[in-house]
Amino acid sequence: MNENHRLCSSPEWAERLQTTILPYLVRDVDLGERMLEVGPGPGAATEWLRSRVSQLVTVEAEPEAAARLYETYSSTNVTTVLGDATAMAFDDGSFDSAGCFTMLHHVPSTAAQNRLLAEVLRVLRPGGALIGSDSLPSDRLHHFHEDDTYNPIEPGTLITRLQTIGFDRITVSVDDRLKFIAHKPSRTEEISSAETR
Ligand SMILES: C[S@@+](CC[C@H](N)C(=O)[O-])C[C@H]1O[C@@H](n2cnc3c(N)ncnc32)[C@H](O)[C@@H]1O
Numbered sequence: 001m002n003e004n005h006r007l008c009s010s011p012e013w014a015e016r017l018q019t020t021i022l023p024y025l026v027r028d029v030d031l032g033e034r035m036l037e038v039g040p041g042p043g044a045a046t047e048w049l050r051s052r053v054s055q056l057v058t059v060e061a062e063p064e065a066a067a068r069l070y071e072t073y074s075s076t077n078v079t080t081v082l083g084d085a086t087a088m089a090f091d092d093g094s095f096d097s098a099g100c101f102t103m104l105h106h107v108p109s110t111a112a113q114n115r116l117l118a119e120v121l122r123v124l125r126p127g128g129a130l131i132g133s134d135s136l137p138s139d140r141l142h143h144f145h146e147d148d149t150y151n152p153i154e155p156g157t158l159i160t161r162l163q164t165i166g167f168d169r170i171t172v173s174v175d176d177r178l179k180f181i182a183h184k185p186s187r188t189e190e191i192s193s194a195e196t197r
Helices: 003-009 011-026 044-049 063-073 110-123 139-144 155-165 187-196
Strands: 034-038 055-060 078-082 095-101 124-135 168-174 177-183
Touching: 003 011, 011 044, 011 095, 011 124, 011 177, 034 044, 034 110, 044 055, 044 095, 055 063, 063 078, 095 110, 110 124, 110 155, 155 168, 155 177
Parallel strands: 034 055, 034 095, 055 078, 095 124
Antiparallel strands: 124 177, 168 177
């Protein structure tokens, strides 16, 4: 990532994420005991989330960022994994909830973003929730990402993308950011939708 991304490690960003964005996303969501966070970067969400679940597993693709998280959170309830969230080694259904914050626009193609979301769906338990947020597409943000990956999510397409991947009970909201909540269908929902086919 380029130098502009120092913002992600600033106290101002952590404050905004922790006082506005995350409280909105978890308002009606049960995070359960075991949560996955993909693309934690410097850990602004990690710090907030870890006090709300028994175990938080983070998957970070950048070796330096993963090493810093590992150092900060060793001997806590956070497990840091260096890896690519488009192909994760976790078992199916092994997390109660998952989160991805300000990271999808760093995933270089729509196909790779969809693979990442499909991987999150796979590792969630039935009924488990994905919560997420991202910046809205803008010229300013495009400029901010000069020489860096910039593949913003088009808000109008997100519900259909999440539905096609297999999520249900999806909420997408747009104000100065994009926020979304989506669930893995629970077994009862799978059975009743098969019965109505
Ligand atoms: C802008 S930072 C966001 C950090 C943090 N989530 C936040 O909101 O402050 C995006 C992070 O996503 C990570 N990332 C991008 N693609 C990834 C992938 N495929 N798997 C795991 N992490 C990824 C990047 O390395 C980077 O640390």
